[in-house]
Amino acid sequence: MPKFDSVAQAFAWFWENVYPDLSVETKxxxxxxxxxxxxxxRNFSEKRMKKILSDHGFFKVQYIFDPTEEKEEN
Structure with a gap:
């Protein structure tokens, strides 16, 4: 399963790799x-991209937070 840094990258990949194999009716x-x-x-929203990706396959958004260590001030 490919991983992307943004929804826009996943959506672009969808058009290049998934869309061509869809049925004529779906297209x-x-x-x-x-x-x-x-x-x-038009302004193409991230919400709209997520909906389309979810309709045509498994789509998951993952947020990662890695806290930095606080510097002690002396």
Whole structure:
């Protein structure tokens, strides 16, 4: 399973690798989405990207926090 640093990277990968293998009917339903995304005519939200990715496969967002050690001031 590929891992990405952002939802936008995962979405771009989806268009290049998953979309071509979808059925004709599914491609028809995504036609306006692909146009909006590729032309960047509209503001394409991360929420919309996540919904489309979830509809067509397993999609998980992972947040990682690694606290830095506090420096002691003397």
């Amino acid at each position: 028809k339903t995504l036609r306006h989405v692909k146009y909006d995304y590729s032309s960047q005519r």
